[in-house]
Amino acid sequence: MNLTNVKQSPQSNTRIVLAVPAFPKLSETFIVSKFLGLLERGWDVHLVCRQSNPKDWEAFPELHHSGGDIKQRVHVSWPHRPRWLAFLLFVPAMIRALICAPKRFLKYLRIGCKRFGFKVFRTFYLDLDLVCLKPDIIHFEFGALAVGRMHLKDLLDCKTTVSFRGYDLNFAGLDQPDYYMEVWKEADACHFLGQDLFRRAQRRGCPADIPHSIIPPAINLEKFPTPERTIGEILGTKEHPLKVLSVGRLEWKKGYEFALSALKLLQDQGCNFEYRVIGEGEHRAAIEFASYQLGINGRVCFLGAVPHDQVIRHLQWADIFLHPSVSEGFCNAVIEAQAVGLPVVCTDADGLPENVADGITGFVVPRRDSIKLAEKLTLLISDPNLRLTLGEAGRKRVMEKFQLDEQKEAFHNFFVI
Amino acid sequence: MDKNEPLRVLFVGYGTTGTTFLTRLIDGLAIRGVHVTISGPDRKVVDYFPKGTVDWLWAPSWHGFSFLRMFHLLLLLIKALPSKRKPWLRKLIHNKGSSIDKLKTLYQYLPFARGEWDVIYFPWNSSAIDYLGLFDLGIPVVISCRGSQINIRPHLRGQESYVELVSQTLDRASAVHCVSEDILSNAVRLGLNPAKAVVIRPAVDPVFFHPADKPKKSAQIDLITTGSLIWRKGYEYLLMSIRLMKNMGITANLHIIGGGAERSRILFTAVDLGIASQVMMHGKLPPAEVKQRLGKADVFVLSSLSEGISNAVLEAMSCGLPVVTTDCGGMREAVRDGIEGFVVPVRDPDEMAAALHKLAQSPELRNKMGRAGRERVLSAFNSQAQIDAFVNLFESVRVCESN
Numbered sequence: 097m098n099l100t101n102v103k104q105s106p107q108s109n110t111r112i113v114l115a116v117p118a119f120p121k122l123s124e125t126f127i128v129s130k131f132l133g134l135l136e137r138g139w140d141v142h143l144v145c146r147q148s149n150p151k152d153w154e155a156f157p158e159l160h161h162s163g164g165d166i167k168q169r170v171h172v173s174w175p176h177r178p179r180w181l182a183f184l185l186f187v188p189a190m191i192r193a194l195i196c197a198p199k200r201f202l203k204y205l206r207i208g209c210k211r212f213g214f215k216v217f218r219t220f221y222l223d224l225d226l227v228c229l230k231p232d233i234i235h236f237e238f239g240a241l242a243v244g245r246m247h248l249k250d251l252l253d254c255k256t257t258v259s260f261r262g263y264d265l266n267f268a269g270l271d272q273p274d275y276y277m278e279v280w281k282e283a284d285a286c287h288f289l290g291q292d293l294f295r296r297a298q299r300r301g302c303p304a305d306i307p308h309s310i311i312p313p314a315i316n317l318e319k320f321p322t323p324e325r326t327i328g329e330i331l332g333t334k335e336h337p338l339k340v341l342s343v344g345r346l347e348w349k350k351g352y353e354f355a356l357s358a359l360k361l362l363q364d365q366g367c368n369f370e371y372r373v374i375g376e377g378e379h380r381a382a383i384e385f386a387s388y389q390l391g392i393n394g395r396v397c398f399l400g401a402v403p404h405d406q407v408i409r410h411l412q413w414a415d416i417f418l419h420p421s422v423s424e425g426f427c428n429a430v431i432e433a434q435a436v437g438l439p440v441v442c443t444d445a446d447g448l449p450e451n452v453a454d455g456i457t458g459f460v461v462p463r464r465d466s467i468k469l470a471e472k473l474t475l476l477i478s479d480p481n482l483r484l485t486l487g488e489a490g491r492k493r494v495m496e497k498f499q500l501d502e503q504k505e506a507f508h509n510f511f512v513i
Numbered sequence: 514m515d516k517n518e519p520l521r522v523l524f525v526g527y528g529t530t531g532t533t534f535l536t537r538l539i540d541g542l543a544i545r546g547v548h549v550t551i552s553g554p555d556r557k558v559v560d561y562f563p564k565g566t567v568d569w570l571w572a573p574s575w576h577g578f579s580f581l582r583m584f585h586l587l588l589l590l591i592k593a594l595p596s597k598r599k600p601w602l603r604k605l606i607h608n609k610g611s612s613i614d615k616l617k618t619l620y621q622y623l624p625f626a627r628g629e630w631d632v633i634y635f636p637w638n639s640s641a642i643d644y645l646g647l648f649d650l651g652i653p654v655v656i657s658c659r660g661s662q663i664n665i666r667p668h669l670r671g672q673e674s675y676v677e678l679v680s681q682t683l684d685r686a687s688a689v690h691c692v693s694e695d696i697l698s699n700a701v702r703l704g705l706n707p708a709k710a711v712v713i714r715p716a717v718d719p720v721f722f723h724p725a726d727k728p729k730k731s732a733q734i735d736l737i738t739t740g741s742l743i744w745r746k747g748y749e750y751l752l753m754s755i756r757l758m759k760n761m762g763i764t765a766n767l768h769i770i771g772g773g774a775e776r777s778r779i780l781f782t783a784v785d786l787g788i789a790s791q792v793m794m795h796g797k798l799p800p801a802e803v804k805q806r807l808g809k810a811d812v813f814v815l816s817s818l819s820e821g822i823s824n825a826v827l828e829a830m831s832c833g834l835p836v837v838t839t840d841c842g843g844m845r846e847a848v849r850d851g852i853e854g855f856v857v858p859v860r861d862p863d864e865m866a867a868a869l870h871k872l873a874q875s876p877e878l879r880n881k882m883g884r885a886g887r888e889r890v891l892s893a894f895n896s897q898a899q900i901d902a903f904v905n906l907f908e909s910v911r912v913c914e915s916n
Contacts, residue, residue, distance in 0.1 A: 270780050348778050382744035388668040
């Protein structure tokens with residue numbers, strides 16, 4: 097169901113507050129572009145986060161040269177740890193709320209008292225920024241952020257909307273059957289990255305008729321110039337080693353261990369390759385150990401976190417993009433790989449089959465299946481023509497389906513509730 | 514030195530809580546008349562042991578500069594005044610660059626300025642590295658090589674200086690204990706001289722871990738595994754085997770005992786593979802409950818990617834359970850393929866499922882292998898013999914040095 101034209105309101109009078117854990121983040125560029133996109137459309141957008149690292153701001157020049165007031169629109173919550181500090185800050189917090197939004201503050205306390213009793217002071221402190229900003233719509237950028245916050249709808253007289261991006265549906269509260277019940281009941285609209293995630297939500301109790309939009313991630317194609325790709329060689333030889341690239345945080349969810357097992361099979365077949373992995377994360381030791389244990393250490397290069405412009409360089413270096421995830425919302429990195437005309441070999445985790453067209457822009461194999469991954473890599477190695485065709489189709493697919501402008505339009509429509 | 518005098522051993526790096534096997538070792542040593550001292554920041558470390566059997570050496574840990582820290586330092590200084598080891602301390606401090614480093618070093622080593630020991634024992638390679646200065650005391654040092662510090666960490670990227678320090682400490686130790694032949698050969702590759710290495714395998718108390726009295730009646734197959742929920746245990750591959758078994762027509766239950774960071778990974782994978790109803794996570798349990806759970810299970814399964822040698826497997830064997838284990842570390846030294854259970858390659862769910870399938874189908878095979886496991890523990894992994902071996906090891910370095 098689309099939410100367009102239910103009630104057309106002048107968006108400049110509508111204040112949307114986006115709630116995120118940290119802003120800006122290299123691994124969450126989509127939030128930056130959504131934020132900017134909504135501003136462009138004239139919405140009065142603010143953003144509330146727990147953390148904001150000045151160093152990360154440098155990685156996003158667009159946040160600096162698109163108007164000077166962006167920093168004023170990003171609000172970092174007051175600390176709530178250590179507890180004594182939160183305790184000390186409580187009175188200033190009340191004063192601030194009284195000055196900024198007296199009516200809402202009083203209403204918050206009045207209704208909140210009935211609902212939470214004394215705990216209202218705690219929730220108020222956590223909600224301080226949202227109270228002061230007087231939002232018309234609060235949008236939670238991840239499902240788990242909305243859990244336990246749906247009271248805001250009544251207490252602040254606003255609408256609440258939620259984005260579901262993968263982790264929230266696959267992991268958060270998995271052992272609590274009614275984890276999202278309140279969200280399903282109260283949310284005014286939900287956004288899912290893909291059909292698969294919507295189906296997963298339904299398996300977790302989301303009603304099929306909940307107002308929702310499916311808006312896949314998108315990229316700015318201008319940032320991804322296509323290199324001149326010509327029909328190449330048969331790869332994997334001594335002269336022409338196969339160049340494989342993966343981009344994604346070093347987490348177990350990304351399934352790197354299965355990719356390494358697949359490459360081990362390739363090595364056993366006598367294939368010469370180089371594998372580059374871009375990303376950092378807490379599963380690094382496990383992945384490095386797998387690479388050692390499988391005996392392919394010398395061919396694998398862990399590049400760590402890499403700035404965006406350099407990622408493009410590595411994308412242009414590679415012959416094949418490998419994405420072995422066992423769980424994935426939709427995956428921007430795979431869209432980017434298609435944008436530069438790389439054939440993709442990925443798994444069928446969550447949104448990936450909607451991202452990559454199997455047999456057209458790459459290959460989609462069952463997750464946790466190293467043998468199938470290796471088979472598809474072998475197929476691509478020996479067929480330069482196929483690599484080229486899949487790559488070109490990939491670029492075309494991104495142009496048609498995952499363009500940033502269309503996504504901005506879709507988000508705009510999403511908020512015209 | 515008179516050989517009849519009781520042996521005095523200083524444990525450095527016991528940690529704040531210690532692990533079950535270290536606690537058992539210290540207990541056993543104390544019973545044999547060894548005088549054990551544990552260094553640590555908190556008296557709690559000796560609370561577990563019968564009063565008066567184990568000594569505690571106050572060695573507070575440094576968490577940044579503070580007034581409390583300085584107060585501690587003053588106390589330590591006063592306690593160390595009569596020490597004859599001042600030149601040792603002076604030398605240690607002299608080697609440090611900045612004054613804060615000097616202060617930290619002083620703080621770290623002052624507790625050791627007094628006290629007489631025959632042997633300093635580091636139960637981990639990392640503790641030997643942290644207390645490099647103790648090697649200069651002129652007291653023989655024994656280090657244990659147990660597992661991931663020898664067969665994982667050296668193989669990760671950017672660990673050159675760690676590898677260097679490991680080989681340096683192994684080189685300077687008077688004797689080195691390895692938990693398995695496999696760990697020994699790994700340590701030799703890191704520069705250990707095999708002549709001063711001793712393999713003492715872990716052990717279990719066969720009286721505590723004994724086979725369940727009543728044989729299980731239900732036809733349902735219950736698999737069990739115990740261990741921290743960490744990546745090294747390879748649980749995702751195990752869950753894949755359970756899925757494969759289901760495809761073969763066997764719906765086995767899997768009981769996972771242990772806590773840790775990978776809980777959500779296991780939860781997700783079980784749901785994703787459609788076996789959530791077969792996977793039971795019991796969290797971390799005390800030994801008595803672990804024993805109870807083992808008694809109710811049919812097969813123990815270990816899916817580890819790397820091990821020194823798994824205590825959990827020995828406990829299960831002691832309880833008369835057949836074992837399916839991956840071929841990593843010293844596991845082959847505990848489980849012989851086809852005798853006490855099956856040994857399958859790491860990261861190979863197909864092979865693991867095939868082995869589990871064999872055991873699931875034959876109660877006779879389970880009984881036979883379970884009995885063989887119990888016998889093996891009684892003959893080769895007996896805790897009494899293990900403690901004797903440790904006493905001998907410590908005695909031997911004392912005798913060497915005094916000669």
